[in-house]
Amino acid sequence: MAKKEKKQKEGELNLNDAQKRMEKYYKACESEKKGKATVLSLIGASVFIFVILLIIILKMNGVGQTIVFTTDENGKISTSIADSSDVSAENVLDIIVDEITDEATENQ
Numbered sequence: 001m002a003k004k005e006k007k008q009k010e011g012e013l014n015l016n017d018a019q020k021r022m023e024k025y026y027k028a029c030e031s032e033k034k035g036k037a038t039v040l041s042l043i044g045a046s047v048f049i050f051v052i053l054l055i056i057i058l059k060m061n062g063v064g065q066t067i068v069f070t071t072d073e074n075g076k077i078s079t080s081i082a083d084s085s086d087v088s089a090e091n092v093l094d095i096i097v098d099e100i101t102d103e104a105t106e107n108q
Contacts (some may be wrong), residue, residue: 068080 065081065083068082069077070080071077
């Protein structure tokens with residue numbers, strides 16, 4: 001009799017064990033999803049903090065500021081620091097390109 005019960009237990013599908021394994025698998029999948037979400041939020045927060053710190057460091061180092069040279073009637077040069085957005089002037093490269101194009105049109 002004991003042999004018949006043992007064979008029957010081995011051969012039949014144990015629904016309780018299958019149910020327990022499915023629950024473990026489901027919990028593992030859920031914890032993996034939570035882990036991925038946590039990692040993504042940490043990466044996003046780190047990038048956001050890095051960008052803010054980068055902006056602060058660049059502002060402290062003077063990026064976004066321009067040295068303005070001015071002359072008075074006597075020819076005395078004075079300098080001052082201003083924000084780049086407040087300065088309206090031509091770039092040196094633009095002046096050089098304009099001169100080259102003017103000379104090229106005059107020579108033709």
